[in-house]
Amino acid sequence: MGKFQVIDHPLIQHKLTIIRDKNCGTKVFREVVNEIAMLMAYEVSRDMPLEDVEIETPITVSTQKTLSGKKVAIVPILRAGIGMVDGILELIPAAKVGHIGLFRDEETLEPNEYFFKMPEDIDSRQLFIVDPMLATGGSAIMAIDSLKKRGASNMKFVCLVAAPEGVKALQDAHPDVDIYTAALDDHLNEQGYIVPGLGDAGDRLFGTK
Numbered sequence: 001m002g003k004f005q006v007i008d009h010p011l012i013q014h015k016l017t018i019i020r021d022k023n024c025g026t027k028v029f030r031e032v033v034n035e036i037a038m039l040m041a042y043e044v045s046r047d048m049p050l051e052d053v054e055i056e057t058p059i060t061v062s063t064q065k066t067l068s069g070k071k072v073a074i075v076p077i078l079r080a081g082i083g084m085v086d087g088i089l090e091l092i093p094a095a096k097v098g099h100i101g102l103f104r105d106e107e108t109l110e111p112n113e114y115f116f117k118m119p120e121d122i123d124s125r126q127l128f129i130v131d132p133m134l135a136t137g138g139s140a141i142m143a144i145d146s147l148k149k150r151g152a153s154n155m156k157f158v159c160l161v162a163a164p165e166g167v168k169a170l171q172d173a174h175p176d177v178d179i180y181t182a183a184l185d186d187h188l189n190e191q192g193y194i195v196p197g198l199g200d201a202g203d204r205l206f207g208t209k
C-alpha cells in the first residue's frame with residue numbers, strides 16, 4: 001500500500017483555515033492555495049534522489065549533494081488543480097507540466113475526461129498529480145488510470161482536502177500511488193461535497209459562481 005500522509009504543519013493548517021472561510025474572496029483564495037501547495041511540495045519532494053558532485057568551494061575541493069537527473073512533472077487536474085501549479089513550481093522550477101481535464105457530472109458524480117496533454121516522456125518522470133479536492137475519488141482514479149494507460153508508473157497524488165471515502169477509493173484502485181493531503185475531513189454530503197471542506201474549489205479559484 002502506498003503512503004498516506006496528512007501534512008499538517010501549523011503554517012498549512014493556518015492557511016487552510018483562511019481558504020475554508022466562505023468570506024475568503026477569489027484573490028486571497030488563489031494566493032493561499034498556491035502558498036499551501038508550495039509548503040506541501042517541500043514534504044512531497046522529500047525522497048527526491050540525490051547524487052554526489054565534486055565542486056570547488058572558495059576554500060577547497062569538496063564532494064557535495066545535488067538532485068540527480070530524476071525528472072519531475074506536475075499534473076494538475078483541470079480546472080482546480082491549476083491553482084496549485086505555480087506554488088510547486090516555486091520549489092521545483094524545472095518541472096514540466098502536463099494537463100488532464102476532468103469534470104464531475106453533478107448528478108451522477110462520475111468524472112468525464114475532456115483534455116489530456118502530457119510531456120512526451122511521462123514514463124520516465126516522477127509525476128505529482130495535483131487537485132485541491134479528493135471527494136469520491138472518481139476524478140483522481142480516472143486521472144491515474146489515464147496516465148497509467150499512457151505509460152506513467154511513478155506517481156504521487158497531492159490534494160488540500162480529502163474525504164475518507166475518497167482516500168479509501170483511491171487506495172483500493174491504485175495502491176501503488178502515495179497520497180498527500182493538508183487535511184483529512186469528516187465525510188461527503190449527499191451532493192458529493194466534502195464536509196466541512198471549502199466548497200467548490202474550481203468556482204472559488206476562478207470566481208465562476
Ligand code: PRP
Pocket residue numbers: 077078079080081102103104105109111131132133134135136137138139140166192200201202203
Ligand atoms: C472537483 C475537484 C476534483 C473533483 C473531486 O472538480 O477539483 O477534480 O471535483 O471530486 P471527486 O473526488 O468526487 O471526483 P470538478 O469536477 O468540480 O471540476 P472543476 O475543477 O472544473 O470545477
Ligand code: URA
Pocket residue numbers: 080133135192193194195197198199200201202
Ligand atoms: N469538488 C469540490 O470542488 N469540492 C468538494 O467538496 C467536492 C468535490
